Amino acid sequence: MTKTDLTLGDRLQARGVSRRAFLKYCATTASLLALPPTMVPHIANALESQRRPSVIWLSFQECTGCSESILRSNTPSIESMIFETISLDYHHTIMAASGHQAEEARKIAMEENWGNYLVIVDGSVPTGNMGYSTTAGESNIDTLKHVAEGAAAIVCMGTCSAFGGIPYANPNPTDAVAVSDVIKDKPIVNVPGCPPIPAVMTSVLAHYLAFGELPELDHLNRPKVFYGQNIHDRCYRRPFYERGQFAESFDDEGAKKGWCLYKLGCKGPTTYNACAVLKWNEGTSFPIEAGHGCLGCSEPNFWDAGSFYNPLSTATHLDAGTVALAGAVGVGVGAAAGAAARSQQKKIKAAPAKAFTPTKAEEESQ
Amino acid sequence: MTDLTLKDFMPKPETGNVILLLNEIRHALRHLAETGEPTTIDLSGIPMTKAETEEFEAALGTGEVHAEIDAGGPSEVIETSFAGVWRVIHRASEEMTLARYIEVTRIPEILVAHPSDMRAALTRLEARLELSSEEEAL
Amino acid sequence: MTLLEFARGPALQWAAVIFVIGMLWRTLGLLLMLRSRPLSKDRKKGLAGAGVKTMFSRFLLPKVFAKRVGFQYLLGWIWHVGFVLTVFFFQVHVMFFKGLVGFGWPALPNSVVLPVAAVSLGILVILLVRRMTNPMLRYISNFNDYSSVIVTILPFATGFATFTHIGVLPYETLLALHFLSVALLLVWFPFSKLFHVITVLPSRYILGVKFWRRGVEA
Ligand code: HEM
Numbered sequence: 272m273t274k275t276d277l278t279l280g281d282r283l284q285a286r287g288v289s290r291r292a293f294l295k296y297c298a299t300t301a302s303l304l305a306l307p308p309t310m311v312p313h314i315a316n317a318l319e320s321q322r323r324p325s326v327i328w329l330s331f332q333e334c335t336g337c338s339e340s341i342l343r344s345n346t347p348s349i350e351s352m353i354f355e356t357i358s359l360d361y362h363h364t365i366m367a368a369s370g371h372q373a374e375e376a377r378k379i380a381m382e383e384n385w386g387n388y389l390v391i392v393d394g395s396v397p398t399g400n401m402g403y404s405t406t407a408g409e410s411n412i413d414t415l416k417h418v419a420e421g422a423a424a425i426v427c428m429g430t431c432s433a434f435g436g437i438p439y440a441n442p443n444p445t446d447a448v449a450v451s452d453v454i455k456d457k458p459i460v461n462v463p464g465c466p467p468i469p470a471v472m473t474s475v476l477a478h479y480l481a482f483g484e485l486p487e488l489d490h491l492n493r494p495k496v497f498y499g500q501n502i503h504d505r506c507y508r509r510p511f512y513e514r515g516q517f518a519e520s521f522d523d524e525g526a527k528k529g530w531c532l533y534k535l536g537c538k539g540p541t542t543y544n545a546c547a548v549l550k551w552n553e554g555t556s557f558p559i560e561a562g563h564g565c566l567g568c569s570e571p572n573f574w575d576a577g578s579f580y581n582p583l584s585t586a587t588h589l590d591a592g593t594v595a596l597a598g599a600v601g602v603g604v605g606a607a608a609g610a611a612a613r614s615q616q617k618k619i620k621a622a623p624a625k626a627f628t629p630t631k632a633e634e635e636s637q
Numbered sequence: 638m639t640d641l642t643l644k645d646f647m648p649k650p651e652t653g654n655v656i657l658l659l660n661e662i663r664h665a666l667r668h669l670a671e672t673g674e675p676t677t678i679d680l681s682g683i684p685m686t687k688a689e690t691e692e693f694e695a696a697l698g699t700g701e702v703h704a705e706i707d708a709g710g711p712s713e714v715i716e717t718s719f720a721g722v723w724r725v726i727h728r729a730s731e732e733m734t735l736a737r738y739i740e741v742t743r744i745p746e747i748l749v750a751h752p753s754d755m756r757a758a759l760t761r762l763e764a765r766l767e768l769s770s771e772e773e774a775l
Numbered sequence: 776m777t778l779l780e781f782a783r784g785p786a787l788q789w790a791a792v793i794f795v796i797g798m799l800w801r802t803l804g805l806l807l808m809l810r811s812r813p814l815s816k817d818r819k820k821g822l823a824g825a826g827v828k829t830m831f832s833r834f835l836l837p838k839v840f841a842k843r844v845g846f847q848y849l850l851g852w853i854w855h856v857g858f859v860l861t862v863f864f865f866q867v868h869v870m871f872f873k874g875l876v877g878f879g880w881p882a883l884p885n886s887v888v889l890p891v892a893a894v895s896l897g898i899l900v901i902l903l904v905r906r907m908t909n910p911m912l913r914y915i916s917n918f919n920d921y922s923s924v925i926v927t928i929l930p931f932a933t934g935f936a937t938f939t940h941i942g943v944l945p946y947e948t949l950l951a952l953h954f955l956s957v958a959l960l961l962v963w964f965p966f967s968k969l970f971h972v973i974t975v976l977p978s979r980y981i982l983g984v985k986f987w988r989r990g991v992e993a
């Protein structure tokens with residue numbers, strides 16, 4: 272019996288994971304995905320009866336932070352349960368094989384599961400000089416194209432693969448693009464964040480495994496359950512925002528009293544993510560709770576959306592210099608207009624008085 | 638637009654969900670008593686203020702059973718002062734609550750021993766006994 | 776570029792540039808024009824002082840007209856004060872100006888600014904409706920009047936929508952609309968009747984001087 276033929280129940284038993292822990296996992300996943308509690312047995316059945324689906328994880332221009340986020344979640348955690356339910360056949364960082372053996376493993380997984388495997392991508396895809404990022408001599412874009420061809424769906428983990436992220440930021444030296452800019456004919460779900468919340472990543476996978484389809488997505492292909500509300504709407508500092516009580520610096524009285532971080536550049540109002548609810552590090556806290564404004568890392572172009580420390584209510588392209596320049600131009604135009612008016616007036620004065628003849632407009636209005 | 642008052646800008650003091658929820662539990666309990674069919678309510682989908690959560694928990698009170706489960710992180714099962722109405726809280730750690738459910742049932746599924754666990758337990762127990770009888774024979 | 780990025784960036788930038796150029800252009804253009812020399816003899820001395828007096832006397836309600844224009848006067852006053860308080864003393868607005876000029880100033884608490892803004896918005900709407908329903912006002916109003924009132928209402932309406940996170944649109948769209956409505960106001964300002972902010976006092980002065988020269992003490 273190969274390891275993929277074992278049922279999930281068998282594997283869990285072998286790992287000493289009790290049925291209770293598994294049920295807890297299913298209940299938690301259902302709750303995270305906002306599914307009705309009646310779906311819990313369905314999820315349990317679906318996950319249990321599945322042969323482990325093959326998953327190929329492609330890493331392009333990335334920092335491995337997303338992998339760290341999903342893998343380092345305090346094992347043995349509820350999130351790590353997902354790795355019992357999938358067969359992660361290819362992942363640079365954690366696979367035992369290396370070099371051409373690793374590539375071989377990927378080819379075999381693809382051939383055996385053509386049309387059915389799931390592709391996870393972290394990192395953006397360079398389109399400039401192909402030498403910027405290659406694996407076994409193959410450019411990222413070529414790898415993506417032919418691995419995607421046999422995929423059932425693609426999950427973009429992290430802002431880089433979802434929206435281009437940091438490699439895409441100005442001046443984008445590698446001409447990086449998001450996966451969705453390259454692949455147009457496959458279902459794609461974006462799970463942005465720098466990195467994304469572990470439970471969000473695993474729940475999206477669990478949803479796909481349990482129901483055979485992606486969860487409901489928003490206009491940026493993000494799962495609505497996790498990215499449907501902005502940070503600001505769920506932020507516990509919101510009452511201070513409403514009252515206009517803002518911390519002015521990171522160590523003033525307001526900061527100590529836990530006032531709103533808007534003035535310090537918090538991007539919570541324009542950032543859609545679940546940090547304020549699910550939090551980080553086993554629910555310890557999230558950036559705003561730790562005293563720093565939200566950077567907006569799960570939004571497209573977050574790196575180029577003005578300074579992290581400028582309030583949202585400041586203009587990004589406007590400064591005193593521009594205004595001064597406009598002022599100088601204004602003075603010039605005004606002086607010219609004035610001079611023109613003067614000479615016109617003088618001309619009129621010098622001309623012999625004419626009898627009043629109404630203009631066309633004046634005639635009409637009479 | 639003009640008849641907005643300042644109160645409209647403040648977070649709502651309460652959601653009013655406590656009473657709705659208690660009524661839902663009443664229906665579920667009646668259903669359980671009459672037909673034996675259980676109901677589960679996911680509390681994470683029901684917004685409540687901190688004060689309301691406390692009010693809700695106080696209204697339910699605590700009953701005779703309080704169980705702690707250590708499976709993939711600590712979970713808690715509390716029977717409320719109403720027999721058949723349970724609070725089930727799943728946590729990843731002490732701080733992180735993963736899911737909160739109200740289960741209206743004779744006994745929450747998570748508490749009962751499951752066949753697969755029992756089979757595995759039996760195997761282990763048998764192995765243990767064989768081992769000790771071997772030891773005795775020595 | 777998202778709508779918000781556009782609004783926060785190029786839209787406000789260009790609007791501000793047009794605003795500054797437009798304001799200076801029109802102000803200087805008017806200032807530099809030749810004034811006609813009076814043909815008659817002055818009946819009084821110290822006309823400059825008289826002109827200054829007229830500039831400010833008109834801020835008060837003349838008793839004889841109290842009944843007819845009292846309502847308008849009162850609303851006008853409250854509106855203009857409300858506008859200044861909202862635009863320059865609302866916390867988030869002070870942040871905007873600080874981002875622009877490098878320094879801020881004390882802001883009013885939201886519990887003061889929000890009611891003030893609500894009242895100002897209400898007054899604008901009332902004045903607009905009055906302009907549309909009162910036959911005399913309607914007769915003397917044209918596109919310039921209506922458009923200026925509406926363009927001024929928009930930042931208030933969108934500002935409230937943004938602040939209250941009104942549910943119809945996502946927050947960043949509301950925010951973008953607020954910024955765009957401000958941009959529209961900035962562009963419209965120098966070329967419409969809103970320009971009265973600059974011309975109102977000088978023209979009162981000129982009028983005052985003219986009146987007093989002829990012996991009309993107004
Ligand atoms: C004529 C009236 C108004 C003008 C000219 C005005 C102007 C502005 C400007 C220039 C900004 C900053 C734009 C930027 O970020 O680049 C701003 C932001 C803002 N304004 Fe106004 N505003 C007006 C009325 C209001 C009102 C009545 C409210 C609501 C009470 C309001 C609420 C806001 C809010 C909430 C922001 C910051 C957005 C945020 O929360 O992130 N504004 N406004």
Ligand code: SF4
Pocket residue numbers: 502503504506507508509510512530531532533537538539540559564565
């Ligand atoms: S800290 Fe940020 S997210 Fe929280 S209320 Fe203030 S602006 Fe909104």
